[in-house]
Amino acid sequence: ELKVEQNPLFLSMQEGKNYTIYCNYSTTSDRLYWYRQDPGKSLESLFVLLSNGAVKQEGRLMASLDTKARLSTLHITAAVHDLSATYFCAVDITAASKLTFGTGTRLQVTL
Amino acid sequence: KAGVTQTPRYLIKTRGQQVTLSCSPISGHRSVSWYQQTPGQGLQFLFEYFSETQRNKGNFPGRFSGRQFSNSRSEMNVSTLELGDSALYLCASSHGTAPGTQYFGPGTRLLVL
Numbered sequence: 001e002l003k004v005e006q007n008p009l010f011l012s013m014q015e016g017k018n019y020t021i022y023c024n025y026s027t028t029s030d031r032l033y034w035y036r037q038d039p040g041k042s043l044e045s046l047f048v049l050l051s052n053g054a055v056k057q058e059g060r061l062m063a064s065l066d067t068k069a070r071l072s073t074l075h076i077t078a079a080v081h082d083l084s085a086t087y088f089c090a091v092d093i094t095a096a097s098k099l100t101f102g103t104g105t106r107l108q109v110t111l
Numbered sequence: 112k113a114g115v116t117q118t119p120r121y122l123i124k125t126r127g128q129q130v131t132l133s134c135s136p137i138s139g140h141r142s143v144s145w146y147q148q149t150p151g152q153g154l155q156f157l158f159e160y161f162s163e164t165q166r167n168k169g170n171f172p173g174r175f176s177g178r179q180f181s182n183s184r185s186e187m188n189v190s191t192l193e194l195g196d197s198a199l200y201l202c203a204s205s206h207g208t209a210p211g212t213q214y215f216g217p218g219t220r221l222l223v224l
Binding site for chain 2: 101
């Protein structure tokens with residue numbers, strides 16, 4: 001059974017600081033997704049990583065995938081308050097739109 | 112391009128009742144997946160439909176069922192509601208023929224009393 005673990009579960013960071021969220025998964029896959037969820041809202045797609053070594057960047061966020069280590073990272077550079085949200089990674093091993101989500105990382109960026 | 116829409120957005124039911132939720136995917140998308148989100152269990156996959164056929168099913172009891180119509184719209188039904196079924200139900204659509212982003216709808220928040 002596929003297990004997806006994220007850490008940390010909660011992250012409080014000051015504006016301007018850098019930090020990394022880690023996503024480990026238990027079964028080989030080259031399909032890894034990152035989503036953002038604001039309180040009371042739905043999921044917003046951030047990144048789709050479909051090969052070993054894939055790196056995607058959007059603004060202050062950068063995601064990477066290492067399929068051999070079964071690890072994806074979401075790096076936050078110079079955090080701003082608007083990045084406060086819960087971030088989920090998700091893995092698909094079926095190629096049939098069945099995502100297994102991590103526990104989520106609640107990010108709080110303080111002034 | 113219109114996004115994924117879900118109706119209703121909020122629902123209050125009592126134990127033992129049944130409920131039907133609806134999801135309209137993005138135009139051209141043939142895959143619709145359903146997820147349940149609760150504080151305790153997180154986001155869990157319910158099932159996925161592609162071209163009116165269920166391709167994948169999660170580990171939920173038979174009280175949870177779904178279907179997809181020829182226009183790709185999907186419904187999920189929960190019979191004999193239990194308190195633990197209170198959750199945010201999200202549907203997501205994608206092309207379904209190759210790995211790619213699943214786009215999520217706003218969700219239906221179900222409260223079972």
